[in-house]
Each structure stands twice: as structure tokens, then as C-alpha cells.
Amino acid sequence: MSKQVVVVGGGVIGLLTAFNLAASVDQVVICDQGEVGRESSWAGGGIVSPLYPWRYSPAVTALAHWSQDFYPQLGERLFASTGLDPEVHTTGLYWLDLDDQAQALAWASREQRPLSAVDISAVYDAVPVLGPGFERALYMEGVANVRNPRLVKSLKAALLALPNVSVREHCQITGFVQQDGRIVGVSTAEGELAADEVVLSAGAWSGELLRHLGLELPVEPVKGQMILFKCAEDFLPSMVLAKGRYAIPRRDGHILVGSTLEHAGYDKTPTDQALASLKASAVDLLPGLDGAPVVAHWAGLRPGSPEGVPFIGPVPGFDGLWLNCGHYRNGLVLAPASCQLLADLLNGAEPIIDPAPYAPHGRLG
Template structure:
């Protein structure tokens, strides 16, 4: 029997497992498919909310703490696994921002470097950016990470840790209970016992918690993205305009995203979305019109009512905990949200005030 069971092998689940194992605990991670292959793989990897000044204080606090964690994590994983998550801190350029005053006010309040820059600065940084802009907003400290590589590196590290048991292809179908305590999970291969169970199921978290009559307001929100096969140096940093973005990778490829679609658990792609994403990307960097779209995919974000994740114990059931509902910011918020939950599980001083993220008062029971 493990000290902890983690249900869901995305970045949230894998980071939770890593932190618990680092603290000396035995952990079994259960993933119905392969670790890191759902929303964690499908996203863009920007280590910030797209427009951070438009988010609530609880989201901003998690994002600010997490941003400083990624350089160290990426270096650690590269050294331990040989898989480079490709963390790049080259800043972000915002084109055509209509709430610039709010952005600048937010930056002053949180101490974040953000400034309006001239056209000369913009085109010196990104010569291929769309012509005609007189200025832009510039956030120099923002980084990005190649999220599929991050997932691969986390999985490799966990696989090598003696305190960790990875059970992929193991779908959780229910929870094992004794009175008002969860003592494990039920799978097609039998019961897996653990002292504590942590649901990190992303868009599927609500379905899992329905098994214990808990109505968690988390829903799937589809996002489609495309990947251009571009020459190295065409795009050098993240550029965002009108809610769409382009993200360069170290090998020159450029991601463009993303759509927001309420289609349930449907992950199919469509030509209309592909054309829209391509047009948006070309609107940001016209030279992408000459590049082939190499790949087109969709993922499911765990949408929540206000974008504030649910982090903490499930009311009325001992031994059951949740970390879900990060919406578009799962990778952005993962370090802080997982650390916050692990702090609670291990009785440590929390890195942030946990109250805004708790389930009490934010979820209902169907009993």
C-alpha cells in the first residue's frame, strides 16, 4: 500500500508525485492512458496567463510563484533525465492591447516588468512581426517551455524513482471507502490502496468525483492548435495579438493557438478552426504564410467557473483530495498549486494562503 495515490498523469499529477517522492513518501500514479498526453501535451507552454492583468488575485498569486520555479525545474530534469524541457526566457510582445492602462497598473502593483515600447524596439526584437504597429507592450521576464518535452522529462524522472509506481493504462472507475474515509481506488485490474488519494484528473476530474456524489464544477473546454514547420529564427519569442499567439521552439517550429470551444469531450479537429488559426498566425507574422502547417491537434482544458483551481481536501471524506480546474493555466499554475496541496498533505507551512482554493463553499454534494 502506498502513502499516496495520484489519479491523473498530467503535469499536475506528475509534479505532485515528484514532490511527494522527494519528501520520502511512496506514491502510486494512476493514468488511464499515457502520462502527459492530454492537456499537458496539447497546450502551448507559455509560463504566464495570456493577459495576466485580467485574472483574479488568487490566479495571479499562483502564477507569480510558479513562474520563478520553472528555470530550476527545467535544469533539474535535464540533468536527471537527459530530456531538455527547452525552457526559454525571451520575453513576450503584446500587439494591439486595448486595456493597456489596466496592464500597466497591474504591473506596478505586483512589481512585474511591463512597458510600452516603440516600433523600433518591436521590430528589432521581431523583424518578421506584422508591419504597421507604432508600439507594443513588452514583458521581458516571461518564459515558455516545450510542454511535451516537460511531460516526457517528468515521466522519465518518476520512472527512475524507487518510491514511485507508475500505472499507465489504468483507469480509475471508483473509490474504495470505509465509513467516511477513502482508502483507495477501484480499477479494471482491481483495488489499489493508499492512505491518501489525490484527484488530478484535469477535464475528467468532475466525472471521477461524481463517484463519491461530489459536484465539482469542472468541464472540458476544447482548444485547437497548429504547428508550422518554420526555419530557425523566423520567430524568436512569444508574440500575442487579439487573444491568439505564436510560440517558437528551439528547432524553429512555431505553434499557433488557440480556439475556445464548448464541445464536451470531443477532441476532433476541423478545417474551419485550422484556417482561423493559420490566418491569426499570419496576421501576427506574415512570413508564416510561406510555411507548411505540419500538425493540427486539439486538447481539453479543465474549465472552471472563475479559473481559480480547486485545491484541497474533499469535504466530508477523509483521505480524498483534489487539484483540478486550472482552465487555460494548468502548466502555468502547476508548480504553485501542487506545492500548495503537498504543503497541506505534509503539514508544512503553505507557500500561499490556501483559503481561496479550498473546496468548501465552492462545491456541492449530490447526496
Template sequence: MSDFVIVGGGVIGMMSALQLADAGHEVTLVERHACGRESSWAGGGIVSPLYPWRYTPPISRLSSWSEGYYPELALRLLEETGIDPEYRQKGLLYLRVDDEARALAWAREVGKPLERVDGTFLYDKEPAAAPGCDGALWMPTLGSIRNPRLVRALRARLAAMPRVRLREQTEVTGLRAEGGRITAVETATGPIAGDQVVVCGGAWAAELLAGVGVELAVRPVRGQMILFRAPPELVRRVVLMDGRYVIPRADGRVLAGSTLEEVGFDKATTEVARASLWESATAIVPALAQCEVEHHWAGLRPGSPDGVPFIGAVPGFANLHVNAGHYRNGLVLAPASTRLLVDGLLGREPILDPAPYALSTPRE
């Protein structure tokens, strides 16, 4: 029997498993498909909320802690697995920001480098950006990571750790509860027992907890993205305009995203979304109109009422915990939210006040 059974093999579940195994614990990670193939794979990999000044302090605190962790994690995974997560700290350019004064005031308050730059600076940094802009907001410290490679590296590291058992292609059908404890995680191939159970099921977390009478305000929110095959250096850094963004990869490919759609658990792509994303991307970087759209996909974000994740113990159970509801910022918040959860599981001093993320905290 493992010390911990983690349900859900996305970036939240895998980072939790890594930290627990690093601390010397036996961990079983259960994933119904392959690890890292849901929203962790589908996102863009920007290591910041899109407009961070528009978020509440609980999200900002998690984001600030996580942002500083990614360079270290990327180097570790490259060294241990040979897979490069491609962390790139090239900064971000914000075009056409309508609450610029608020953004700059936020940056001064939290000590974040953010400044108004003129058109000369903008086009020196990003020559192919939308023409005719007289300036932009510039955040030089922002990074991005190639999330499909990040999750592949995380899985490879976990697979090599003797304290971790990966149970992929294993569908969880429920939780077996008795006397205020979870005695087993029920799966299609039989029960899995552990001293402590952690639900990191993303958009599916609420369905699983509902089976033991726990109401979790997490719902699926579809997001679609497209990928351009572009020449290297056409886009050099993340550029954001009117709520949409383009993200370059080291090989020249450029992601463009994303939609927000309340359609339940439907992961289908649509021509309407593809056309809308193409229009946004080519407005941000007109030269992308000459590039092939190589791929179009959708993922399901775990939406929560205010975007603040639920992290910590599940009331009414002695050994059940949850880490879900990160909405658009799962990758952004993953290092801090998993560290905060693991601190609680192991009785360590928490990196942040855990109260705003507790299941007992009222949410709007």
C-alpha cells in the same frame, strides 16, 4: 500499500508525485493512457496567463510563484534525465492591447517589468511581426517551456525513482468509499489502495468525484492548435495579438493557438478551427503563410467557473484530495498549485493562503 495514490498523470499529477517522492513518501500514480498525453501535452507552454492583468488575485499569486520555479525545474530535469524541457526566457510582445493603461497599472502594482515600446524596438526584437504597428507592450521576463518535452522528462524522472510506481494504461473506474474514507481506487485491472488519494484528473475530475457524491464544477473546454515548420529565428519569442499567440521552439517550429470551444469531451479537430488559427498566426507573423502546417491537434482543458483551481481536501472524506480546474493555465500554475497541495498533505507551512482554492469556497 502506498502513502499516496494520485489519479491522473498530467503535469499536475506528475509534479505532485515528484514532490511527494522527494519528501520520502511512497507514491502510486495511475493514468488511463500514457502520462502527460492529455492537456499537459496539448498546450502551448507559455509560463504566464495570456493577459495576466485580467485575472483575479488567487490566479496571480499561483502564477507569480510558479514562474520563478520553472528555470530551476528545467535544469533539474535536464541533469537527471538528459531530456531538455527547453525553458526559454525570451520575453513576450503584446500587439494591439486595448486595455494598455490597466496593464501598466497592474505591472506597477505587482512589480512586474512591463513597458510600452515603440515600433523600432518591436521590429528589432521581432522583425517578422505584423507590419504597421507603432509599438507594443513588452514583458521581458516571460518564459516558455516545450511542454511535450517537459512531461516526457517528468515521466522519465518518476520512472527512475524507487518510491514511485507508475500505473499507466490503467483506467480508473471509480473510488471505493467507506466510513468517510476512500479505501481503494477502483481500476479496470483491480483496486489500488493508499493512505491518501489525490484526484488530478483534469477535465475528467468531476466525473470521478461524482461517483462518491461530490459535485465539482469542472468541465471540459476544447482547445485546438496548429504547428508550423518554420526556419529557425523566424519567430524569436512569444507574440500575442487579439487573444491569439505564436510560440517559437528552439528548432524553428512555431505553435499557434488556441480556440475555446464548449463541446464536451469531443477532442476532434475541425477545419474551421484550423483555418481560424492559420489566419490568426499569419496575421501575427505574415511569413508563416509560406510555411508548412505540420500538425493540428486538440486538447481538453479543465474549465472552472472563474478559472481558479480547486486545491485541497474534499469535504466529507478524511483522505481524499483534489487538484483540478486550472482551465487555460494548468502548466502556468502547476508548480505552485502542486506545492500548495503537498504542503497541506504533509502538514507544512503553505506557500500561499489555501482558502481561495478550497472546495468549500463559493465560486461564481
């Protein structure tokens, strides 16, 4: 078994990869170009479901189902060991006025998921702050959201408590070290860092790093902007989604509204145009937010990939190099399954699900 693993990228995918590998290898080193978890993991909404799960391939569905079932115990385990609660908050989710409602219901029946049509009057009874004019609704019970900044803090604390894990922040990776056709480490501004295995989990920056090896990874940054309101703790009892925008209630009354989809390279600057658009969507969905102060407005970069199917597994032609990246809008949703699958493959264990759809082989340029 490998003695030392270097994980490149300290978002939720990288942190949870390291957490899963720590029990089976001698040493895990996490390197991040900034502070761990401060990119898309920090910026996302944290809904523990793809926004429209029926629109994704079976590959995404398989990861999502495994992760959704696992999240509550992950939250409890991290809270118990660190005292930092990731706040896995089960509220259920309403979809309003979908164009593809029939497709959604057919998917739910096929996948045996608890998604059903509900009378709109029942929705207004359950969510009285909902805006007027909606006519149809679907509801899935049991859908949770996780408070992603707290999940990151909890994961980091859990890792720092492990004697065989080290976290190197502000550690810029400048390339890979090769020897006899194998990847044996990474190059950093402070010198080379040796490894038996290297796992690339650098989100939207993964493609940039793979170019050092002459490989083209179809992962690109896709900007998303969000806003945050503060309301009474009981203002919004459930997550709601309409016209491509969603509102997520946190336990303390914060309401997160998102998000935009923008192809703007690596620019993370929040814009007034997006702020106005998000405010308008928020008030359309929940009129009680009109006039409520926006306590935060931020942007993050999602690792956009074809059809949102992540790359998980060994890189052909470069023994010792593994990918766990390209989760697009579903990094938080898919993290538990993705990171367990990567650990299974690296350890030579029986994989939790069929790894073939995620294999980098045949998918890199």
C-alpha cells in the same frame, strides 16, 4: 505520515504532485486512463505566464508568480537528472494593440512585474517578421515557454527513476473505495488499489470522477486547437500575442500558433474550420508563415473552472481525498506552485502561499 498515496491523473499536475510527494511518503502510485501527459499537458502552448495576467484574480497571480520564478531551476534539475531537456526557453512576450493596456500597466505597477509599454517601431526592429498595422505594444522580459511534451517526458523519466514511485498507464479509475467515512483507495478495472491518501488531478475528467461521490465539481472540458509550423531557428525571436492568438517560437525553429476556445464536450477532433482560422491568424501576425507547411494540427481539452481558479486541498466530508485540478488555461503555468502547495497541505507543512482561495470547501455542489 501517509504510507501510500494514489495520484489519479498523469498530466503535468499529477506528475509534479507525485514528484513533490515522493520524498515524504513511502509509496506513490500514479494512475492515468491513457498515457501520462497526453491530454491538455501535451496539447498546450507552454507559455510560462497567463495570456493576460492582469485579467485574473490575485489567487491565480500568486500561483503564477511563484511558478514563474521556480521554472528555470525545475528545468535544470530535470535535465540534470534525466538527460531530457524540458527547454525552458526565455524569449519575452509582446502584447499588441490591447484594449485594456492601462489596466495591464496598473497591474504591473501594483505587482512589481517587468511589464512596460514600448514604442511600436522598437517592436518592429526587434521582431522584423511581425505583420503590418500594429500601433501599440506592451513587453514583459523574462517570460519563458516550456516545451510541454518534453517536460512531460522528463518528469516521467524522473519519476520512473525513483524506487518508491510506480506509474500505471491505461488504468481506468471507476470509483473510490470508502471505509468508515474515509476514502481508502480507488477502484480500477483490475481491482481495488489501497491508499492512505488519494489526490485527484484528472484535469477535465475530474468532475466526472467526483460524481461517483455525489459531488459536483464545476470543471468542464474546453477544447483548444493549435497548429505548428517549421521555420528557420532565428525566424521569431520572441513570443507575440494579438487579437487573442499567440505565436510561440521553439529553439529549433518550430512556431506554435494557438488557440481556439470551444465548448464541445469531450470531442477532441481537429476541425478544418479551426485550421483555417488559426492559419489566418498566423499569417496576420507573421506574414512570413504564408505558404509555410503546417506540420501538425491538434486539439486538447482544458479543465475549465470558474475564473480559472484551481481546486487545491482536502475534500470536505471525505477524509483522505484531495483535489489538485481545474487549472483551465494555466495548468503548465501554475503547476510548480500548485503541486508544492498540495504537498505542503497533505504533509502538514507551512504552505508556500495562503491556501484559502483554492480550498474545495464551499466551492463544490
